[in-house]
Amino acid sequence: MSKKKIATVWLGGCSGCHMSLLDIDERILEVAQLADIVKCPIVDGKEFPEVDIALVEGAITSDEHLKEILHIRKQSKILISLGDCAIMTNVTGMRNYFNLKDVLETSYVGSISNDDAGEMPNHWALLKLKDKVYPLQEIVEVDYSIPGCPPSADAIFYVLSELLNDRIPDLSEAKKMKHG
Amino acid sequence: MAKLTLQIDGKTIETESGRTILEVCKENDIHILTMCHLKGITDVGACRLCLVEIEGVSKLLSACTTKIADKMVVRTDTEKIKRYQRITTELFAAERNHVCSVCIANGHCELQKLAYDVKMDHIRYPYLFPQCEVDTSHPLYVLDHNRCIVCTRCVRVCAEVEGAYNWDVMNRGTNVRVISDFNTPWGESVTCTDCGKCVEACPTGALWPKAVVQGQLNKAPQMISELIEKRKMKL
Structure with missing residues (x-):
């Protein structure tokens, strides 16, 4: 049996879900026996390859994220929403209650911590924020969701080990699932 | 109070009239999800979580506001209710x-x-x-x-x-x-x-x-x- 390929992605989130993934500790050796992690936030520069499992952390907040997630969906056999930001936008989506211009002005121009020179960032290399933040399932088809802020390491390992052993994970129990 | 007999999830229960389906369920350890219900205050059926199926009634009714009746057949655990x-x-x-x-x-x-x-x-x-x-x-x-x-x-x-x-x-x-x-x-x-x-x-x-x-x-x-x-x- 050939090894499966796993990729992990960090979109609009705080990387806490990736920290939780690292919290599976020595069990990562079990994962490594069955799969290669071919792409993750510390693997630099490569185009997102074809994978069996993509773990996606974070919401869709910008044009860059949108392009990325559409590409990831094409490249992945199984796409997993990892954590509350990916599933329900969580803290990243708290700007959705306001319009984008007000949010940016409050952050960069009118912020109390700013001096008078506060200005809106405008550089071609910066990603363009979308008007609203979207959870993954509003943009692409998602196969599994692991809720939590962050999801527990046990839940992440459970889902990975089930999928790597060709079983279907069942997250319905409260001890595996976690909101907030 | 008049005694009456009803069936909830296949369990035959004999109890007094004038009570709600939810009260009877709670007394008989039949778990029903609730949110707007708080024991002691008036039930209003706002949250729609305690919906139950009653034989002969085409729509789902809220257990907290529906009174029991003699020979009533109630189901609280069907796939439809869970959905x-x-x-x-x-x-x-x-x-x-x-x-x-x-x-x-x-x-x-x-x-x-x-x-x-x-x-x-x-x-x-x-x-x-x-x-x-x-x-x-x-x-x-x-x-x-x-x-x-x-x-x-x-x-x-x-x-x-x-x-x-x-x-x-x-x-x-x-x-x-x-x-x-x-x-x-x-x-x-x-x-x-x-x-x-x-x-x-x-x-x-x-x-x-x-x-x-x-x-x-x-x-x-x-x-x-x-x-x-x-x-x-x-x-």
């Missing part, structure tokens, strides 16, 4: 801004518990992301409309137990809001007695005491039910 409960829970979560991770009630929230009960891992409906107000004008408590599910437990407790009638409900649909007095800041209320029963009755992080920090909230809604019982005893 509706999950839909209801998802709609609760999609309508306002329930951001568990930064909520005062995280870990002590009845809505969160409900999400586990109905096995909700994600929400299939688009989030509305409404802009909701947070009223911090009261010296002791906060009203956060972001977390409100409009179960109206606070409204009923204030009216029926405290007798202050501070709370009421304004508007319809997604614009519905719980209001203090005539939609004025809570801190300016002339009717509120600061008793805090609404805060204890609230199932989510919509009403909370200022003295509590994030994730440390621990409410005791059963305290309301006990209070009602103790008052009946007139010791």
Whole structure:
């Protein structure tokens, strides 16, 4: 049996879900026996390859994220929403209650911590924020969701080990699932 | 009181008339999900979680507001009911801004518990992301409309137990809001007695005491039910 390929992605989130993934500790050796992690936030520069499992952390907040997630969906056999930001936008989506211009002005121009020179960032290399933040399932088809802020390491390992052993994970129990 | 016999989930139960399906279920250890129900105060059937199937009735009825009848055949655990409960829970979560991770009630929230009960891992409906107000004008408590599910437990407790009638409900649909007095800041209320029963009755992080920090909230809604019982005893 050939090894499966796993990729992990960090979109609009705080990387806490990736920290939780690292919290599976020595069990990562079990994962490594069955799969290669071919792409993750510390693997630099490569185009997102074809994978069996993509773990996606974070919401869709910008044009860059949108392009990325559409590409990831094409490249992945199984796409997993990892954590509350990916599933329900969580803290990243708290700007959705306001319009984008007000949010940016409050952050960069009118912020109390700013001096008078506060200005809106405008550089071609910066990603363009979308008007609203979207959870993954509003943009692409998602196969599994692991809720939590962050999801527990046990839940992440459970889902990975089930999928790597060709079983279907069942997250319905409260001890595996976690909101907030 | 007249005795009558009914069947719930295949179990034959003999009991007195004049009671609701929910009361009978609770007494017989038949678990029904509820949110707007709080023992002791009037049931209004607002949350639609306790819907049950009754043989011969084409629509689902709420167990908390439907009285039992002789030879009634009730089912509380069908796939259809489970599907509706999950839909209801998802709609609760999609309508306002329930951001568990930064909520005062995280870990002590009845809505969160409900999400586990109905096995909700994600929400299939688009989030509305409404802009909701947070009223911090009261010296002791906060009203956060972001977390409100409009179960109206606070409204009923204030009216029926405290007798202050501070709370009421304004508007319809997604614009519905719980209001203090005539939609004025809570801190300016002339009717509120600061008793805090609404805060204890609230199932989510919509009403909370200022003295509590994030994730440390621990409410005791059963305290309301006990209070009602103790008052009946007139010791």
